[in-house]
Amino acid sequence: MTKQINLPFDDSGCGWYAALAPRPDVKRLQGRQQADYAVIGAGFAGLAAARRLAERLPEARILLVDAQRAGFGASGRNSGFVIDLPHKFALEHPDPAHKQRLLRLNRAAIGQLQGLVEKHRIDCQWSHAGKYQGAVGPRGQAYLDHFERLLGELGEPFRRAGREELKAVLGTGHYSDAIFTPGCYLMQPAALVTGLARSLPPNVELLEESPIRRLERDGQGGWILHGDEGSIATPTLLLGTSIFTQEFGYLRNRLLPVMTFASWTRPLTDAELARYGGQLDWGLTPADHAGTTVRMTRDRRLIIRNTYKHVPRYGRSTSDAMREQVRARHRGAFLARFPQLADVPFSHTWGGVYAISRNFTNFFGELDQGVYATACDNGVGAAWGTISGTLLADRAIGAGSEQLRDIEAVTGMPSRNPPEPFLGIGVRSRIQLAAWSSRSEL
Incomplete structure (x- = not known):
C-alpha cells in the first residue's frame, strides 16, 4: 500500500485559467467504481493517454481522475509554447539519431494537437x-x-x-x-487543456477535484485507487502525474x-x-x-x-x-x-x-505490474506530454509502432538525487x- 502525502497546491492567480469562461459543474469520484483502465492526472499526458485508450478500445470503461480541475494545474500554467525542436540540453545530445527521434515525436504531437483543435473547434x-x-x-x-x-x-x-x-x-x-x-506553435494552455478535456470520447469519464490518496493492490494482480469519497478498482493504471509520480512511491529521489x-x-x-x-x-x-x-x-x-x-x-x-x-x-x-x-x-x-x-532524462514505461507512467518532461510538457501519453496507452495495451520504438529509444531512468539537505x-x-x-x- 502506498500513501500519497503531498497533493497539488497551485495558487489561484493563474491568468490563463482566470481568462476562461465559467466551467460546468464538476463531477467527482464517489462510491465504488470499476474501470478497465484508470488514468491519474488530467494534464497533457493523462488526457492523451485516456483519449488513445478510448480510441483503441471503444468498449472499455476509462476513468480519468485529477486532484484539481483540468487546466488548473501545471499543463494550464506554462507559457503556451508547443516546441518542435529538441529543447535546451536535448539539442546538445551527441547522437544525431536521438535528436531526429525527438523531432519526429514532437512534430507528431503538434499534428495531433492541431487535428484535435480543428476537429473540436477548441478556442485556444x-x-x-x-x-x-x-x-x-x-x-x-x-x-x-x-x-x-x-x-x-x-x-x-x-x-x-x-x-x-x-x-x-x-x-x-x-x-x-x-x-x-x-516550427513552434503558440496557444492558450488552460483553454487548450480544458478543450481537450471537454472533447474526450464518450467512454472516458473525467472525475475532477478527486485526489487519490493511496494505491492498494487488490490481491488479484490489479489495483484499488482510494479517494476521499470513493474508490476505483482497475487492472491497469496509467500515471500522467509528472512530478507527483513520486508521491505514489515511484521514481522517488529521481525527480x-x-x-x-x-x-x-x-x-x-x-x-x-x-x-x-x-x-x-x-x-x-x-x-x-x-x-x-x-x-x-x-x-x-x-x-x-x-x-x-x-x-x-x-x-x-x-x-x-x-x-x-x-x-x-x-x-x-x-x-x-x-x-x-x-x-x-x-x-x-x-x-x-x-x-x-x-541527467535530463524522461521516464517512460512500466513501473510495476499493471502500472505505467510518463514522467519528467524537463520543461517541455505540451508536446512531450501529448506524445508520451498517447504512446503510453499503446505501451499498456501492447500496440507496437515506430513511434513507440522512437520514444523507448530516447527515454530512460532519471538519475538518483543526493539526499537532503545536500540536494536542496x-x-x-x-x-x-x-x-x-x-x-x-x-
Missing part, C-alpha cells in the same frame, strides 16, 4: 507563429551562436533577426539579436520539483497598443536558459516569465511574500523592455511546478548561480 489561440530565441547582450549572443551551430548540424531551418526587425515585431529595442525558428513564475498584463487598450508599436501573437524564449521568456498574446496581453525555485513541497513551498518578490522582478523585466507601457499594470502572477532530472542546498545554489550569471539577459 492556436497559432503556427514560430518562435524567437533572443539575446540582450554579448552573453546571449554567444548562446545564439552556439544555437545556430546546433541547428546547422541538425539541418533545421532558421534565420537571424536583428534589432530593427525585432523592434518592429516585439515593440521593444531591448534585444540585440535573435534566431527565429518556424526534482521546480517552479517557474509568470505575470501578465490586462489586455492593452487601443491607445496602449499604439504606444507598444509591435505585433500581436509572438513568443520569445531567452538564448541564455536562465533569462526571460516574453509573449504577446492574440488578445493583447504581454507576459513575462522568469525566476525558478526549488519547491520540495510543491505549491506549499511558496508564499504570498515570495510571489510579491517575483512580481517585482517581473515588473523590472517588463519595464526594461516596454518603458512606453509603464502605466500598464500586471493583472495576474502565478507559478507552475514541473519535473526535471539531473545544491539545487538552490545552482539556481542562484544561474540567475546571477544571467542577470544581463533578464
